[in-house]
Amino acid sequence: MMKDSKIGGGLFPTTQVSVIVRLSSDDLALRFQATESMAAVYWKPIYKYIRLKWNKSSEDAKDLTQGFFARAIEKDSFKSYDPSRARFRTFVRTCVDGYVSNEEKAAHRIKRGGDCPVESVDFNSAEMELKLSELPAENTMEDYFYKEWVRSLFSMAVEVLRHEFTAAGKTTQFEVFERYDLNEDRATGEGSYESLARAMEIPVSQITNYLAFARREFRRIVLEKLREITANDDEFRSEARWLLGANLK
């Protein structure tokens, strides 16, 4: 579990304004806020990427992850992002590589304090996930970064969904979603809904309806967050297509 809900207030806002635009704001406070929101999705992929690609220890990767975001705010690093040249996640990965490389050359790191948006996130959870997952091949580190980015985005969306459903008294709906879509041992094919319906003592038609509803909400949340962490409409559409195969109107 995430120990600290400081990142993006724990659950990201549902605003559809791009935080990428605010990342280059002249107002430091606004920039910090935007970086915090962006970091909510990016800190874990960045941490894992640094651990594996740059072969850093857990402590070093933690410092570098924090340092990366702190430096980005201080130096206004994201201002140079040009949406016409690359996707934002590609830009971030390139920035991480540049930052770690420079830090290695400089042979020192400045530990960041309270001005870092990822000061007290649960790095242990990221470590645990690293242990649970299969390590990527050295030549697939870029793909690994993007895969972790998707995982991070989806994990956040699931948490938002849980929060929203609980607040709306739709715990059964979320339970169906959790027991079916978030269960790697789910039964598949014919009869799979029936077994869940029996276990939950609700009709099969309810399973179908609840799942359809939860999936639709999950998709909405993912797309909202995606809109927030992409620079413009073109990038948003392109990422949506890549992520969900979604052809948006």
Add this chain to the structure above:
Amino acid sequence: MNWLNDEMVDHLREVSTFPDLSRTPYRILRVLGSGGMATVYLAEDTKLSRPVALKVMDSAVSSEDSVSRMQAEAQIIARLEHPGIVPIHDVGTLPDGRVFYAMKFVQGNSLTHYSQKAAAISERLRVFLKICEAVAFAHAHGIIHRDLKPENIMVGAFGEVMVMDWGVAKILPGAEEDVTTLADFDSTGQGASTADDTRLDPSMRPPLKPLVETMSGTVLGTPSYMAPEQALGQTAGHSRLTDVYSLGALLYFLLTHRHPYEGASVQQIRENFREKQLLRPRKSDPTIPKSLEAVCMKAMAFEPPLRYSKVEELATDVELFLSDLPVSAYEENIIEKAGRWLNRYRFIIFLMFAYMLVRFVLYFLGRL
């Protein structure tokens, strides 16, 4: 926050794209494939407990025109009741306005896969004849497919053949004689076919909506199998002969295992057409009989009038070839005639030769 493993992430990615079918009797099991306009899912019809193929329009193309096109496609398939055309069970609209239809789930392989198994040429030709039958049936009902290609043909385990994906089919305006099932269709004011259907109750049939896109000169179809007039965007020239060309291209593929024209884009195909860069089948495989090559080339003639005038004529030539009889597309020389004759009557000739040999042996034994 619970950790999502790779399987969960992949599953969420997939199910997030599923359409909302909560008000329908269908439940999606998995994606079967997707095209430019729609995605086809394997679904379960929960009322009848049977698998169906569910074609759902993609949200990106949910314009009024594409809605009309999907509805028209469903109606076209519904009217073409033939063993070689996949039957449709249901059509409807999702809460978000997307059209879907459910059709029989056909288990089998596409013609591409079938061809890779390198079945005997006679077997491949029999499959081809079944494709011709289905297309001829559609033509008889005033409908041309316009996207015949290996991916749109399914071959079952027992050689059954289904022509799929009628998404860019066109209803021929003013279709004559036997276009009796297309009542009430007026293709953008260019003519109407209002003859009565003698086999079906007309009151049971909704009027067909015009295929706006298919009448506007837009290039629809798959370049390698498109007739020149189709690739060049000459909508007015689309006719049954357009499908005859594509059938010729399918025959080409079945004979050579190659696409007729290599080239990814319509532009490249156009260039290839202009330069007449079609490699004759025998160039890739010299064992292909000349007469069969001629049948293929006649069906694929650049100028429509030089093609077979009907699918039935093309099929007849293929049947004649299978029966070791002369085909209309190829004039044999005397040696070829003799060779074909010998081949056709090889069993009788063998028996006669064996009989004469026995008589010859007996004759000499009798003289000893």
